Amino acid sequence: MALDIRAKSLAARYGPVIVAVLVIVGTLAVVGAGLIYANPPTETVTERTDEQRFATGVDTVAVVTGESRLYDRGERLRNRPVYFINATPRLTFVTNTTVPEDESVTVTQRLVLEQSAERGDEPFWESTRVLSATDQRVTDGRLTTETTVDMAAVAERAAETRSAIGGVGTLTTRVRLRVTYETDAYDGDLATTAPVTVTGRAYWLDGSLAANRTEATTVSRQVEEPPRLGTALGMAGLGLLAYLLAGTTGLVYLRNPDLDAMETELARTRYDEWISRGEIPTKAEKQYIRIDTLEDLVDIAIDSGKRVIYDDSYDAYGVVDADIVYYYASDENEFADWLGV
Numbered sequence: 498m499a500l501d502i503r504a505k506s507l508a509a510r511y512g513p514v515i516v517a518v519l520v521i522v523g524t525l526a527v528v529g530a531g532l533i534y535a536n537p538p539t540e541t542v543t544e545r546t547d548e549q550r551f552a553t554g555v556d557t558v559a560v561v562t563g564e565s566r567l568y569d570r571g572e573r574l575r576n577r578p579v580y581f582i583n584a585t586p587r588l589t590f591v592t593n594t595t596v597p598e599d600e601s602v603t604v605t606q607r608l609v610l611e612q613s614a615e616r617g618d619e620p621f622w623e624s625t626r627v628l629s630a631t632d633q634r635v636t637d638g639r640l641t642t643e644t645t646v647d648m649a650a651v652a653e654r655a656a657e658t659r660s661a662i663g664g665v666g667t668l669t670t671r672v673r674l675r676v677t678y679e680t681d682a683y684d685g686d687l688a689t690t691a692p693v694t695v696t697g698r699a700y701w702l703d704g705s706l707a708a709n710r711t712e713a714t715t716v717s718r719q720v721e722e723p724p725r726l727g728t729a730l731g732m733a734g735l736g737l738l739a740y741l742l743a744g745t746t747g748l749v750y751l752r753n754p755d756l757d758a759m760e761t762e763l764a765r766t767r768y769d770e771w772i773s774r775g776e777i778p779t780k781a782e783k784q785y786i787r788i789d790t791l792e793d794l795v796d797i798a799i800d801s802g803k804r805v806i807y808d809d810s811y812d813a814y815g816v817v818d819a820d821i822v823y824y825y826a827s828d829e830n831e832f833a834d835w836l837g838v
Contacts, residue, residue, distance in 0.1 A: 552707075555590050592674065607627065791825050
């Protein structure tokens with residue numbers, strides 16, 4: 498109730514200003530709702546296009562040429578975990594590199610046999626032997642090269658090197674493959690290494706000589722999301738509510754309500770606990786003092802520890818303090834005539 502009276506009081510006092518503010522707010526809300534709906538948000542999507550795959554790997558092949566109880570002479574062994582020197586003293590490395598079939602690609606392959614003597618992870622002797630090196634333009638998507646290595650000679654040299662270094666360090670043998678490629682769009686390299694173990698009887702690769710890479714071009718584009726209908730409706734509803742409040746405020750203002758009566762009603766609601774119904778005394782010996790507002794009259798009652806008496810016969814309020822009556826009446830003239838003051 499108090500809130501309703503306060504709202505009406507504000508509308509009656511500041512109606513034009515409130516209406517103008519509400520109309521501006523409503524217009525902005527409605528326009529904003531239209532803009533939100535007409536301009537849905539966008540999201541940046543990143544995509545990989547023009548993907549191309551490059552791969553390389555090495556197969557090992559050996560033909561049995563020596564005496565062996567394990568294999569028949571002439572038998573072809575491929576990618577075995579171990580080879581015996583007496584049966585297969587020579588090993589063929591088959592390097593296969595694949596590139597996109599629909600493009601002309603410049604491919605360089607380099608296969609190297611390395612040996613190094615190391616102490617504390619620091620080499621003090623190194624030997625490098627290029628097993629194969631090719632530089633070729635590939636148009637069918639594949640480049641294959643083969644190179645055969647005398648592994649019996651590698652084992653013999655390894656034994657000689659170990660004898661030479663004694664217990665000073667350790668000997669490491671490895672095969673290193675490096676492939677470079679170049680297309681109209683991409684260029685890069687593939688590198689891989691595998692240790693080679695060589696003993697007096699056998700040899701083998703500790704690992705795979707394989708590597709691959711997929712190249713792609715990253716493209717960003719804007720994707721439009723669905724319109725934010727809920728937000729737009731919320732903004733539109735806010736705008737309509739502002740228009741409705743503006744209209745209601747305007748009607749209250751145009752009716753030109755009694756502001757004093759509204760202030761009195763508001764004060765009556767606010768200070769209801771200090772007001773009691775009754776009759777204001779009209780004895781001639783009383784002194785009557787008019788108070789401008791009900792709120793001021795309540796302050797007098799609070800300060801003097803009295804209650805405010807409401808006489809509904811004349812819609813008047815009073816505080817009796819000994820021979821003094823402090824009063825407030827909506828119709829000042831009528832009440833004064835009744836009291837004879």
